[in-house]
Amino acid sequence: MNKALSLKKTLSLKKILSAVLATAVFCAAFFAAQRLVMPKYMQKPFEGALTAEYYRDSHRSDLLIIGDCEVYENISPVTLWEAYGIPSYIRGNARQLLWQSRAMLEDSLRYETPKVVLLSVLCMIYGESPWDAEPYSRMVFDGMPLSAAKLRALRNSLLPEEEPLSYLFPLLRFHDRWNELGADDFRYFFRRDPVSVNGFVMRADTLAADWIPTPRLLPDYSFGQRAIDALDAITALCGEKGIQLVLFKAPSLMPHWYDEWDTWIADYARTRGLEYLNALALREEIGLDFSSDTYDAGLHLNLAGAEKMARYLGGWLRERCPTLTDRRTEADFAAAWETKTAKYRAWQAAQEHELQQDGELKSVMLYQALR
Amino acid sequence: MKKTLTAILLASLILLACAACGGAGEETEISANSSQASVPPVSTELVFVHAGTRVVMGGNPEPVLAALGKPLNSYESISCAVDARDTTYRYQGFELTVTYPSLGEPYVMGVHITDDTTAATPEGLYIGSPGEDIQRLYGPVTEDSGFYYCSKGLTRLGLHVGSDGAVDQIFYEYLFLDA
Numbered sequence: 001m002n003k004a005l006s007l008k009k010t011l012s013l014k015k016i017l018s019a020v021l022a023t024a025v026f027c028a029a030f031f032a033a034q035r036l037v038m039p040k041y042m043q044k045p046f047e048g049a050l051t052a053e054y055y056r057d058s059h060r061s062d063l064l065i066i067g068d069c070e071v072y073e074n075i076s077p078v079t080l081w082e083a084y085g086i087p088s089y090i091r092g093n094a095r096q097l098l099w100q101s102r103a104m105l106e107d108s109l110r111y112e113t114p115k116v117v118l119l120s121v122l123c124m125i126y127g128e129s130p131w132d133a134e135p136y137s138r139m140v141f142d143g144m145p146l147s148a149a150k151l152r153a154l155r156n157s158l159l160p161e162e163e164p165l166s167y168l169f170p171l172l173r174f175h176d177r178w179n180e181l182g183a184d185d186f187r188y189f190f191r192r193d194p195v196s197v198n199g200f201v202m203r204a205d206t207l208a209a210d211w212i213p214t215p216r217l218l219p220d221y222s223f224g225q226r227a228i229d230a231l232d233a234i235t236a237l238c239g240e241k242g243i244q245l246v247l248f249k250a251p252s253l254m255p256h257w258y259d260e261w262d263t264w265i266a267d268y269a270r271t272r273g274l275e276y277l278n279a280l281a282l283r284e285e286i287g288l289d290f291s292s293d294t295y296d297a298g299l300h301l302n303l304a305g306a307e308k309m310a311r312y313l314g315g316w317l318r319e320r321c322p323t324l325t326d327r328r329t330e331a332d333f334a335a336a337w338e339t340k341t342a343k344y345r346a347w348q349a350a351q352e353h354e355l356q357q358d359g360e361l362k363s364v365m366l367y368q369a370l371r
Numbered sequence: 372m373k374k375t376l377t378a379i380l381l382a383s384l385i386l387l388a389c390a391a392c393g394g395a396g397e398e399t400e401i402s403a404n405s406s407q408a409s410v411p412p413v414s415t416e417l418v419f420v421h422a423g424t425r426v427v428m429g430g431n432p433e434p435v436l437a438a439l440g441k442p443l444n445s446y447e448s449i450s451c452a453v454d455a456r457d458t459t460y461r462y463q464g465f466e467l468t469v470t471y472p473s474l475g476e477p478y479v480m481g482v483h484i485t486d487d488t489t490a491a492t493p494e495g496l497y498i499g500s501p502g503e504d505i506q507r508l509y510g511p512v513t514e515d516s517g518f519y520y521c522s523k524g525l526t527r528l529g530l531h532v533g534s535d536g537a538v539d540q541i542f543y544e545y546l547f548l549d550a
Contacts (some may be wrong), residue, residue: 045453069451094451135453211444213459213466214485217531217540219516254448296449 034171037178038142040188045139046195047072047094051104052143053194054091058336059112062324063088063317065199066104067120068096070250073300077198078344079310081337085326086314090199093140097133098123098230100140103153105234107144109241115323116244118313119234121265125255127224129157141167156226197344202303204351205361209290209298212253221260235272244275244321251279251288251309253298275320279309286312303348417526419482419543420493421465428526428545432469432479436460439467464490484541492528498539502532522546 041048050072063086065071072092080086091104105117129137137157144150146168154167166173177185195201238245247269249257257280269276279286286308290298293305301309317324327333354361419426424438442460449456454473457480459466470480484490484498491497494508505512509521509528519530525547531540 047451094453132453132455136451211446211461213446213461213468214483216483216542217518219518254446297446299448 030169030171034169034174035189036181036185037174038170039138039174039177040184040192041139041195042184042188042193045094045135047201048139048142049192049195050093050143050199050201051091051140052192053196054089054108054199055111055143055145056194057089057198059089059108060333060336061087061089061112061198062115062327063118064105064108064112064114064116065090065092065118065120065248066096066101066108067092067118067248068123069094069300070120070122070252071118071248072196072199072201073203074250074252074306074309075200075313076303076306076310076344077200078337078341079307080314081328082341083311084314084318084324085328085333086317086324087327087333087337088198090196092120092199093136095126095130095133095136096123096140097126097129097136097157098227098234099156100137100153102230102234102237103144103149104140105237106149107147109237110147113241114243116246116317116321117234117238118246118248118317119231121231121247121249122252122255122257124223124227124231124265125261127227129159131159133157133159134162137162137167138170138173142170156230194343197340197347200306200344202306202344202347202351203295203300203361204303204348205295205355206292206302206304207295207297208292209253209294212256212298215256215258218258221258221264223261223264231268235274244323246317246321247274247276249276249278249280250301251283251286251305252300253280253290253294277313277316279312282312303351417521417523417528417543418493419465419484421462421490426467426479426482426543428481428543429478429547432467432477435467435479436469442467462490464488478547479545481542481544483543492541496530496538496541498537498541500538502536502538505530505532505538 039048047069063080065075065077065088069092072090075088075090077088077090080088091108093100096104101119101123108114137154141150141154141157154164158164158167163172235245237243247265249262249265257278262278262281266276266278268274283290288301288305288308293301293308295302351361417428419428421439424435426435439460439462442462444461446459446461447456448459456471457468458471459468464484464486466483466485468480468483469477471477484492487498492508496504496508505519512519512521512530514520517531519532521528521530525545527544527546529540529542529544530538533539
């Protein structure tokens with residue numbers, strides 16, 4: 001009797017073990033396949049690697065800069081450190097929408113609480129996800145761990161034709177890359193190389209802004225409610241966490257920043273006691289020269305421009321944000337930033353060398369080449 | 372147990388095979404939206420004409436650019452991170468924007484008439500025309516926030532009348548994205 005019972009128990013235990021093993025193998029195969037077919041962003045568009053890169057940093061930023069390409073290519077965190085001792089990190093992605101910036105902030109607060117958040121306001125111009133949002137949303141979200149903030153932002157970001165599950169299980173979106181897997185997909189199966197220094201993407205080359213198209217009048221200058229709601233949420237969250245929020249318009253010449261938009265942002269800041277820096281209006285004071293400080297005719301700054309912008313921004317923030325102190329005398333910060341600065345200078349030297357040799361920047365991933 | 376393991380391995384293989392079975396014709400890389408990538412239909416109903424050159428919104432820009440000759444300036448607006456760009460070419464009196472999608476053929480995206488001396492619509496409207504001329508030349512038009520629109524096919528002519536009662540903005544745009 002006892003023997004029969006024992007045999008029955010052993011059999012049912014075997015069944016359970018088999019089921020557990022089957023589930024484990026299935027999950028392992030699923031996630032391995034997913035990891036393999038997902039874009040690695042180690043070649044263009046390497047901006048897609050920026051989100052994930054944040055989680056490999058030490059998360060000790062007094063200043064968190066959040067936004068789109070108007071921050072990750074326009075402000076040098078190393079200059080902010082060298083000139084003012086402000087440790088900063090840029091959490092930006094290509095055309096990061098306001099509700100995605102909100103998610104970036106919420107996500108960042110799981111790891112650190114900065115003293116000041118500098119928020120790019122250009123993406124206020126998108127009240128809904130634009131028709132071509134999907135590749136950009138992928139770059140924002142694919143590297144972000146699952147969180148309530150991510151799920152909320154996904155709900156706001158998805159286009160009607162997009163499959164929500166594919167953001168949780170990207171294999172559903174990228175399965176058709178199977179037949180075009182390249183060496184990078186295997187090389188970067190377990191790891192990624194850095195594509196930025198603290199979220200900053202460097203371009204040392206120059207393409208002067210000779211002329212920009214005439215801006216058209218718009219029938220309506222109001223921002224979309226979804227963007228306004230996201231800005232309200234960011235303002236509230238910063239207030240709740242004791243973080244000083246600063247609104248920022250980068251000095252990029254394009255897309256055109258209308259006076260009506262600027263007035264709205266300035267009013268919003270004033271009525272909520274926020275600081276607002278319109279660097280576009282102050283470009284002469286900052287010392288920006290668009291014949292030499294841009295690499296794409298005014299859309300973004302190049303390295304020289306980003307360093308000028310950071311030098312001005314640091315002083316401007318120091319005057320208005322008393323919590324931002326000089327950390328250069330603190331040994332642990334100094335050591336961490338010495339390493340970052342060394343990488344930054346090596347990256348700069350490599351780009352300048354290539355420019356001197358070939359007359360243009362050809363290497364997409366010069367940073368990787370340095371490793 | 373052996374049977375179970377075989378079943379597990381089979382299930383895993385099926386999963387991997389499923390992962391591999393993406394449609395061959397589908398877009399397979401991060402790039403601009405497929406609607407931008409495909410060749411847009413061409414509207415021939417509202418055209419801008421300059422010095423005998425017909426500029427059809429949504430049309431092939433190459434013969435147009437060749438006929439218009441060297442522009443005074445051009446501006447390339449590259450999409451962040453994806454390989455798509457819009458290039459605006461400036462000619463005397465107007466600016467012509469061409470979209471170069473990441474996949475597919477380039478097409479004329481729009482024309483913006485920018486001065487009152489050298490460019491006008493084929494119907495005779497120019498910057499500075501009396502606002503009343505809009506109805507006279509184009510018939511019933513739709514109005515939205517001070518803008519007047521005349522649409523034919525996938526081309527829209529947008530007009531704005533300033534506070535002095537004169538037309539101060541004229542543009543043609545291709546409505547492919549809204550279609």
